[in-house]
Each structure stands twice: as structure tokens, then as C-alpha cells.
Amino acid sequence: xxxxxxxxxxxxxxTQRDDTxxxxxxxxxxxxxxxxxxxxxxxxxxxxxxxxxxxxxxxEDAELSAQFEDAxxxxxxxxxxxxxxxxKIGFYLGYAERTSDGERFNSAVFVDSEGTIVGxxxxxxxxxxxxxxxxxxxxxxxxRYFQYGDRGFKTFRGNKKLGGAIVGMLICNDRRWPEAWRxxxxxxxxxxxxxxxxxxxxxxxxxxxxxxxxxxxxxxxxQANAYMNACWAVAVAKAGNEDGAGLIGGSCIVDPNGRIxxxxxxxxxxxxxxxxxxxxCKQGKKKMFNFDAHRRPQWYSRIVEMGAAxxxxxxx
Amino acid sequence: xxxxxxxxxxxxxxTQRDDTxxxxxxxxxxxxxxxxxxxxxxxxxxxxxxxxxxxxxxxEDAELSAQFEDAxxxxxxxxxxxxxxxxKIGFYLGYAERTSDGERFNSAVFVDSEGTIVGxxxxxxxxxxxxxxxxxxxxxxxxRYFQYGDRGFKTFRGNKKLGGAIVGMLICNDRRWPEAWRxxxxxxxxxxxxxxxxxxxxxxxxxxxxxxxxxxxxxxxxQANAYMNACWAVAVAKAGNEDGAGLIGGSCIVDPNGRIxxxxxxxxxxxxxxxxxxxxCKQGKKKMFNFDAHRRPQWYSRIVEMGAAxxxxxxx
Numbered sequence: 007x008x009x010x011x012x013x014x015x016x017x018x019x020x021t022q023r024d025d026t027x028x029x030x031x032x033x034x035x036x037x038x039x040x041x042x043x044x045x046x047x048x049x050x051x052x053x054x055x056x057x058x059x060x061x062x063x064x065x066e067d068a069e070l071s072a073q074f075e076d077a078x079x080x081x082x083x084x085x086x087x088x089x090x091x092x093x094k095i096g097f098y099l100g101y102a103e104r105t106s107d108g109e110r111f112n113s114a115v116f117v118d119s120e121g122t123i124v125g126x127x128x129x130x131x132x133x134x135x136x137x138x139x140x141x142x143x144x145x146x147x148x149x150r151y152f153q154y155g156d157r158g159f160k161t162f163r164g165n166k167k168l169g170g171a172i173v174g175m176l177i178c179n180d181r182r183w184p185e186a187w188r189x190x191x192x193x194x195x196x197x198x199x200x201x202x203x204x205x206x207x208x209x210x211x212x213x214x215x216x217x218x219x220x221x222x223x224x225x226x227x228x229q230a231n232a233y234m235n236a237c238w239a240v241a242v243a244k245a246g247n248e249d250g251a252g253l254i255g256g257s258c259i260v261d262p263n264g265r266i267x268x269x270x271x272x273x274x275x276x277x278x279x280x281x282x283x284x285x286x287c288k289q290g291k292k293k294m295f296n297f298d299a300h301r302r303p304q305w306y307s308r309i310v311e312m313g314a315a316x317x318x319x320x321x322x
Numbered sequence: 323x324x325x326x327x328x329x330x331x332x333x334x335x336x337t338q339r340d341d342t343x344x345x346x347x348x349x350x351x352x353x354x355x356x357x358x359x360x361x362x363x364x365x366x367x368x369x370x371x372x373x374x375x376x377x378x379x380x381x382e383d384a385e386l387s388a389q390f391e392d393a394x395x396x397x398x399x400x401x402x403x404x405x406x407x408x409x410k411i412g413f414y415l416g417y418a419e420r421t422s423d424g425e426r427f428n429s430a431v432f433v434d435s436e437g438t439i440v441g442x443x444x445x446x447x448x449x450x451x452x453x454x455x456x457x458x459x460x461x462x463x464x465x466r467y468f469q470y471g472d473r474g475f476k477t478f479r480g481n482k483k484l485g486g487a488i489v490g491m492l493i494c495n496d497r498r499w500p501e502a503w504r505x506x507x508x509x510x511x512x513x514x515x516x517x518x519x520x521x522x523x524x525x526x527x528x529x530x531x532x533x534x535x536x537x538x539x540x541x542x543x544x545q546a547n548a549y550m551n552a553c554w555a556v557a558v559a560k561a562g563n564e565d566g567a568g569l570i571g572g573s574c575i576v577d578p579n580g581r582i583x584x585x586x587x588x589x590x591x592x593x594x595x596x597x598x599x600x601x602x603c604k605q606g607k608k609k610m611f612n613f614d615a616h617r618r619p620q621w622y623s624r625i626v627e628m629g630a631a632x633x634x635x636x637x638x
């Protein structure tokens with residue numbers, strides 16, 4: 007079994023609030039076909055790939071409801087699943103999930119190249135707030151619209167065509183939290199897939215980090231966490247100007263040494279490709295990051311015992 | 323109280339096995355004086371700053387014994403402490419520690435600008451092996467010569483002249499382990515000091531990572547972990563050719579956005595300087611990395627429950 011898999015990161019340009027689902031699905035299928043044409047066995051789409059980044063608005067019930075998927079797949083999404091299975095290409099897809107109990111999550115599925123859903127993740131690190139900021143044009147209401155992910159961090163195996171890769175999924179803000187990567191790496195993760203929608207600037211006009219700095223942060227955490235966990239990382243943006251709110255691009259594929267091997271150049275729909283040798287993870291996993299030889303978990307207890315930071319004056 | 327402190331990273335070039343302690347102490351004092359001349363309030367020296375990186379050899383008892391300090395300070399080191407107190411400059415100093423019980427640690431002390439030892443750390447993440455590699459010219463015997471650090475990760479406060487900074491210390495390989503940074507950041511850490519001796523290549527001639535890649539790794543982890551923990555980081559090498567074994571340079575000072583604000587250009591004795599505004603940590607600590615608002619410790623249990631990685635096939 008070859009362990010080199012060709013992976014596509016399918017960055018999406020903006021999706022506007024008024025775009026139809028059919029239009030967006032059409033874009034996803036075009037990107038899928040471009041990836042397949044380039045010989046990819048796996049394509050990674052962004053977070054909330056089926057809609058605009060709707061947590062930026064306080065939405066009325068009907069419009070909010072229309073952002074969610076009650077099943078995955080469902081008739082509206084089935085053409086993407088069908089096309090992927092016909093092309094024998096696996097995919098990661100972020101979407102807004104609503105369960106039969108009415109629970110709502112910011113979720114992603116991983117479909118292998120036989121068309122089987124082998125991974126299902128619900129975002130743990132929700133940014134934003136429950137209550138809207140008064141009088142602000144744009145909000146970040148993920149904590150209002152979604153419940154915290156309740157499935158933890160689980161790896162799964164890709165099928166033979168995907169090299170039997172041990173895969174982990176994260177969503178957007180999760181990638182900035184080293185705890186999330188480590189929980190996956192402790193299960194042998196070789197490939198991390200993460201889609202994101204990350205603000206390029208404060209859409210309400212505040213004077214905070216520049217788009218360049220935010221893109222640097224996004225790339226930096228993908229590179230360093232890939233290195234420190236000896237895995238490949240595929241980080242994929244929904245990018246560009248969504249109804250006046252900017253999203254960074256910066257989609258990239260990173261090797262287990264933390265080096266960028268492919269990077270998007272635009273903030274539009276764009277497919278980038280890399281051949282990823284899963285066995286390149288071995289060097290790090292056996293030597294520098296040989297967890298068995300070098301980790302000292304007895305000293306890490308604050309990580310699970312503390313939520314907030316609590317400044318403590320140490321003694322000598 | 324101003325919270326801008328001027329910090330010097332005092333990179334050291336190589337120290338050879340036959341160099342006298344007096345010669346090395348003289349270099350340290352020269353670097354200290356250069357830092358003070360430049361107006362620094364704090365100078366960070368490397369790991370094992372008083373000796374060559376002796377774990378590269380199987381040493382006879384007498385030579386091994388001579389690498390260790392039985393007290394800190396002690397008469398051989400006192401001139402450095404005296405000069406620092408006279409100049410009102412604090413320092414971080416890595417050294418080989420032997421206790422009155424004969425326990426040996428790879429340690430560092432942090433001395434504030436009044437000459438008081440306010441921090442004492444013993445390296446937790448020891449690389450290398452207990453047993454020597456047969457027939458190899460060079461070894462990495464940290465696990466043989468040192469016990470694992472038994473003090474965990476504790477922050478402490480610098481004095482008023484050091485801005486009352488909440489400081490954490492790590493040593494060398496620790497900096498590649500995000501658990502270590504996080505345990506310190508959970509105590510409000512604003513400044514991380516770390517000295518290192520990191521191989522530039524395999525001194526036994528193996529074909530592994532290049533010096534360029536190893537330096538990239540060192541810088542990458544300082545940048546990303548500073549960003550993900552919203553703190554300043556000062557990472558300082560002992561660098562260059564020690565008796566035929568090369569050490570990377572790459573000493574740097576990193577801001578809480580993960581940007582390098584000062585970097586060494588040589589692999590020799592070299593002082594670099596940066597003005598570090600501790601209040602720049604606030605943006606990250608209050609927003610993106612507001613631990614109280616965004617961490618989800620109930621999902622991190624693998625980090626403390628597992629030492630080695632154990633590939634687990636997830637269910638969907």
C-alpha cells in the first residue's frame with residue numbers, strides 16, 4: 007500500500023447571504039472536479055462550506071433555520087456525494103448541523119474515497135459570544151447558534167486509497183489550541199484537516215490586527231502544530247469579502263516538518279495540491295516527538311484541572 | 323510602573339571541553355556588561371552556560387563531576403552575581419545542578435535585578451538516552467546524567483524594575499512541548515525564557531535534518547507558542563562548533579503575536595536587544611486566547627492520561 011496520497015485544499019471565495027444553496031453546491035462540485043482532474047484522492051473544503059458565515063448576523067428564525075442541515079447527506083447535498091463517489095475522491099466538508107433533537111453544532115464530516123462517512127466532528131472551541139454586541143453592524147454569534155462539540159477529538163482511518171491514514175479533524179478556531187492537536191496526535195494522527203472562516207479585520211471598524219498579521223497567525227499555528235505533532239496539516243479557508251466582512255485566505259498544506267508545501271495565492275475559489283507521504287511522519291514520531299520516551303504527563307495536570315488562567319506566584 | 327522592559331538575549335558561541343570555568347565566566351560577564359551598556363534590565367543566557375554541552379560524551383567520574391554546581395551561586399560563579407547586582411540587571415542562567423543528596427538536574431535560575439534568585443527550574447523534557455550508542459563518536463546522554471525535573475512548571479514575578487512580569491522558564495527541548503508552555507500560561511505568564519543547546523546536524527554523520535531546517539524548527543516553536551500563549555519569548559542558544567559537534571544559533575526575541583523582534587545573526591557570542599511591552603500580552607489573553615471563555619478542559623484528558631501515542635480507530 008503506497009502511503010503517498012495526493013491531497014487538494016479547495017479554498018472557497020466568499021459566499022454571500024443571498025447566494026442560493028444550488029449555486030454554492032455547484033461551486034463545490036467544480037472544485038471537486040478540479041481536484042480529481044489533478045489526481046487528488048482527497049479534497050478538503052472549508053468550515054461552513056454550504057453557507058455564508060452566518061454567525062455574523064442576528065438572524066430571524068426562518069433564515070437561521072435555513073442555514074442548517076438536518077441530515078448529512080441530504081437531498082440538497084447528495085449531488086456532491088454522488089460526484090465524489092463516482093470520481094473515487096474523499097472529502098472533508100464543514101457545515102451547520104441540526105440533530106433530530108434540535109441540537110445545533112458547527113460540524114464537519116470526512117467521507118472516504120468509497121463514499122463512506124468515516125469521520126464526524128463537532129467544533130469544540132467556539133469563539134464569539136452568546137449575546138450580540140449592541141448596535142454593531144457585524145456580530146460573531148457562534149456561542150449563540152451552536153452548542154459546544156460533544157464528541158471530543160477522535161481519529162479515524164482513511165481507506166486503502168487514502169493510504170490508511172490516521173486522520174484527525176478540527177474546525178477553524180480549534181487550530182489555535184494545541185490541546186486539540188495533541189489529543190489527536192496521542193492517537194497516532196498522521197493527517198489533520200481543518201477548514202476555517204477567519205476575519206481579515208474587524209468588520210465594525212475597530213483598530214486591531216491587520217489582515218497580514220491574521221494570515222500569519224493562521225499559517226503559524228498550522229505549521230508549528232504540524233511539526234510538534236509530526237503530522238501533515240491541510241488548512242482551508244473560506245476567503246474574501248462576504249457582504250462587507252472580510253475573511254483571510256492563506257489556505258495551505260504543511261508537511262510534518264512544519265514546512266508549507268502548497269499555498270493559495272488568492273482569496274477566491276482555488277485548488278492547491280500536494281503529494282503527502284504519510285511515512286514522513288515517522289521521523290518525528292520516533293525521535294524528537296517520541297511521546298513514550300519524552301512526555302511527562304504527571305506535570306501537565308493544570309491543562310485539565312484549570313479552565314481560566316490564574317496567576318500564581320511561584321516559590322523558589 | 324512601566325511595563326516595558328528592555329531584554330537582552332546573550333547568545334554564546336561554543337565552549338570547548340578544555341575551556342576553563344574562569345574563561346567561560348569571563349565571557350558571561352562581558353555579555354552581561356554589553357547588555358547593561360545597551361540599557362537592558364534582564365539578560366537571558368543559554369542552557370548549560372557554564373560548560374560545554376557535556377552530555378555528548380561518556381565521561382569519567384572526575385570529569386563528569388566537574389561539570390556540576392553544588393550550590394548556586396558558589397564561589398566560582400559569584401563574580402557574575404556580583405557584577406549583575408552592581409549593574410542592577412537580572413538574568414536567567416542555565417547550569418548543571420547537583421544537590422546535597424547527589425541528585426543531578428539540568429537547571430536554570432532566574433535572578434532579579436536586586437540580585438535575588440526568584441526562580442529555579444529543572445528541565446522536565448530530557449532528550450537523549452540513558453545508555454550510550456555503541457561505537458558512536460558523539461552521544462546524547464541527558465537521560466543518563468540528569469534526573470527528570472521534579473519541580474513542574476511554576477511561574478514567578480519579576481521585581482518592579484522587571485515590570486512585575488509574570489515569568490516562566492523552560493530549558494531547551496522543553497520549548498518544543500506545548501504542554502509546558504500551556505502549564506505556565508495558565509498561571510498568567512507574560513514572559514518565557516528558554517536557553518538551549520540544539521544540534522545543528524548529526525555529529526556522527528547520519529543523514530538527517532539540515533542545520534537550516536533545525537534552526538527553522540527552533541524559531542517556529544518559539545513563535546507559535548508565544549502567540550498561542552499570548553506571551554513574550556526569549557530563546558537563547560549556545561551555538562557553533564563544540565569539539566566537532568555543531569550547535570544551531572537562531573537566538574531570538576518574539577512578541578505575543580509570534581513575530582520575531584530581534585534575532586541573532588551569528589553562531590558566536592552575541593547580544594540582541596528588544597524593548598518588550600508586557601501589556602502587549604493583554605490583547606491575546608483577553609480575546610483570542612481568553613482561556614476562561616474558550617478552553618474546554620473536559621476534552622483534554624488524553625493529555626494527562628496518556629504518555630505514549632496509541633492509535634485508536636474512531637467510530638463515527
